[in-house]
Amino acid sequence: MHLPRxxxxxxFRLAATYTCLFAGSVAVLGAFVLWTTRxxxxxxMTSRIEAEAALLEAEFRSGGxxxxxxxxxxxxxGAHALDYRVQDLGGRQVAGDLPAAETGWxxxxxxxxxPGETDDSERVRVLARRLPDGTLLAVGEDTGRIExxxxxxxxxxWWALGLTLALGIAGGLVLSSGFLRRVDGIARTAExxxxxxxxxxxxxxxxxxxxxxxxxxxxxMLDRIGELMIGMxxxxxxxxxxxxxxxxxxxxxxxxxxxxxQPASGVESALQRAIAETDGILDTFTALxxxxxxxxxxxxxxxxxxxxxxxxxxxxxxxxxxxxxxxxTLVGSIAAGARIRGDRDLLTQLLANLVENASRHTPPGTHIxxxxxxTPTGASLWVADDGPGVPAEExxxxxxxxxxxxxxxxxxxxxxxLVKAIADLHGAQLRxxxxxxxxxxxxxxxxxxx
Amino acid sequence: MKILIIEDDAATxxxxxxxxxxxxxxxxxxxxxxxxxxxxxxxxxxxxxxxRMLAGLDGLGIVKTIxxxxxxxxxxxxxxxxxxxxxxxxxxAGGDDYLVxxxxxSELLARIDxxxxxxxxxxxxxxxxxxxxxxxxxxxTVTRAGRRIELQPREFRLLEYLxxxxxxxxxxxxxxxxxxxxxxxxxxxxxxxxxSRLRAKVDRGQGAELIQTVRxxxxxxxxxx
Numbered sequence: 138m139h140l141p142r143x144x145x146x147x148x149f150r151l152a153a154t155y156t157c158l159f160a161g162s163v164a165v166l167g168a169f170v171l172w173t174t175r176x177x178x179x180x181x182m183t184s185r186i187e188a189e190a191a192l193l194e195a196e197f198r199s200g201g202x203x204x205x206x207x208x209x210x211x212x213x214x215g216a217h218a219l220d221y222r223v224q225d226l227g228g229r230q231v232a233g234d235l236p237a238a239e240t241g242w243x244x245x246x247x248x249x250x251x252p253g254e255t256d257d258s259e260r261v262r263v264l265a266r267r268l269p270d271g272t273l274l275a276v277g278e279d280t281g282r283i284e285x286x287x288x289x290x291x292x293x294x295w296w297a298l299g300l301t302l303a304l305g306i307a308g309g310l311v312l313s314s315g316f317l318r319r320v321d322g323i324a325r326t327a328e329x330x331x332x333x334x335x336x337x338x339x340x341x342x343x344x345x346x347x348x349x350x351x352x353x354x355x356x357x358m359l360d361r362i363g364e365l366m367i368g369m370x371x372x373x374x375x376x377x378x379x380x381x382x383x384x385x386x387x388x389x390x391x392x393x394x395x396x397x398x399q400p401a402s403g404v405e406s407a408l409q410r411a412i413a414e415t416d417g418i419l420d421t422f423t424a425l426x427x428x429x430x431x432x433x434x435x436x437x438x439x440x441x442x443x444x445x446x447x448x449x450x451x452x453x454x455x456x457x458x459x460x461x462x463x464x465x466t467l468v469g470s471i472a473a474g475a476r477i478r479g480d481r482d483l484l485t486q487l488l489a490n491l492v493e494n495a496s497r498h499t500p501p502g503t504h505i506x507x508x509x510x511x512t513p514t515g516a517s518l519w520v521a522d523d524g525p526g527v528p529a530e531e532x533x534x535x536x537x538x539x540x541x542x543x544x545x546x547x548x549x550x551x552x553x554x555l556v557k558a559i560a561d562l563h564g565a566q567l568r569x570x571x572x573x574x575x576x577x578x579x580x581x582x583x584x585x586x587x
Numbered sequence: 588m589k590i591l592i593i594e595d596d597a598a599t600x601x602x603x604x605x606x607x608x609x610x611x612x613x614x615x616x617x618x619x620x621x622x623x624x625x626x627x628x629x630x631x632x633x634x635x636x637x638x639r640m641l642a643g644l645d646g647l648g649i650v651k652t653i654x655x656x657x658x659x660x661x662x663x664x665x666x667x668x669x670x671x672x673x674x675x676x677x678x679x680a681g682g683d684d685y686l687v688x689x690x691x692x693s694e695l696l697a698r699i700d701x702x703x704x705x706x707x708x709x710x711x712x713x714x715x716x717x718x719x720x721x722x723x724x725x726x727x728t729v730t731r732a733g734r735r736i737e738l739q740p741r742e743f744r745l746l747e748y749l750x751x752x753x754x755x756x757x758x759x760x761x762x763x764x765x766x767x768x769x770x771x772x773x774x775x776x777x778x779x780x781x782x783s784r785l786r787a788k789v790d791r792g793q794g795a796e797l798i799q800t801v802r803x804x805x806x807x808x809x810x811x812x
Contacts, residue, residue: 382596385689389602392692419689420772439675454741455767459780486771493775552774 148316152309160301167294174290178283186264189219190276197268205274206232220247220261222275231272238263238275245277260284319348323355332437335363366433381422388415424551428538431558436480445475445484445516445582449509452488456496464501467492470508475516477582479563487559490552491520491578499524503575515565515583523575532569556580588612588633588703593623593649594665595641599688603636606692607699620644627653632660633703636695639666639677647680654681661702663695674770693804697756704755715750718810720789720797722750731789741766742785749798749808758805782806 196208221233263277536557568579594600617623639646795811
């Protein structure tokens, strides 16, 4: 089951739990009110019946049965009449309309006393007393009023319970959508930071609530991380500057020395080798810095919609001739319409490095293919060869920095690390597969963020 | 040519200045931002070489300031940062070209040459001629001694770039940047291979070779002396 997000929030669950607890409390409270009200009403009824019976008994004592009957008739017509029955020794009803009842307290049912009353059957609480001359006096009161009062309280309680639940749920929704907005704000900020916008901070509302405290704490953490990152970048830039500058001077001096050296003195070739070595060191250094800069993710801000087909065509056009000169072939299988958001320069380099990797590690006669298809979520780009391939256990490691299958071969082993950094920057997945025979490196764009 | 160098690293400045003087240029060197601004605005130069990372003020800031005074002298940025965003930032600030330290002196020289003689945008020629080689940029035709030469699109761009810079050295990096738009250094002999194929089409069977290799620097297209 897929609940709407607002119903799945922690705050809504909390609100729902609290609403249930509160409704339970309302129900218990209601039951208590009902019980006390009911017993109070019953108590009142008992007192009224007893008082009425005592009053009629007093009438009997002062004037006998006749006086009692007259009093009953008179009281029956009164505004606050109860139900009565006066019965002689023979069991004959002398006055009143209550049905026969045992002495003491009992409950009897009557049929409607007056026409027009719809409820025919009524429960009546009756107190019957045997008077000294054997006459039975019964005084009773309809319990209907207590039932009505109970029903009214019940009705009110159900409404209260329903309103409690409705208001609780509505309040929970309001609270959690507010909560959700703030959590979404935090999530959006985090996403933006992941995407390279390191300046982004979680909005604070200036209240002192726990979410605001959390936001402040997270922002402080982000500030700290930012400082560390800037520090690290400064250190690496400083290192780049500090190390590259003397290396650059070394190269300049070697070049000056070469320019001033006597031709054919033998020093010339030594100087040229020294310059080449220096260039090699500088290349490694440049590649490392470049990887670090790409990994920093700031390039994402400059992403544009680009046609990968154009990039692939340009690479194939540039590399086909040199690859051919090595006795290999480079062909393309490029589908039109594979467009992704990215950095053209970097993607060009990614593909160039993959093609160079394929051509460097394969023997003459190898066929290299650059392929591109558009996928529903982005594009799939691959470079495949039918050369000797790479053992499966090495597949994961070929993108590691300075990793080389064959230590004796030249090259620093940073080309594929750069490929990985560029793929990561674009949120693309890299897959290394056995091309049976050969190696196939596949770059899946858009798969991760679908 | 009269060239201004704004560079706070004395060794690099000396290396560049000495090299430029040896090939006959006049060179002024400003070791800091203040001197650089005074010279750049007060005097006329053919090219300015500006270090991207100067103590005190960013090289970008200097160039922006110089440009804001209306000085249109071509600017070549030098930088120790191999940064990938640096090139774009440099060009946006008003720089015309960009060179990462360390560089071969021949590379610097070739770029300065190209910058100083870059024709104003309005006067881009559509028909280029070097000796008996003729290119019509609009009709996209090339003939040598009246005979038609069929070129692939990239070969055409390569030859066009060489012809527009005829008589000047163009380096491998300049060709990669301008013909292929590759702003990185491929480990494959792309330029060498394509030059050799272009030569086969342009120069083979002809009396004089127009496309010449300048050892240690690059290539040059020029009419035989």
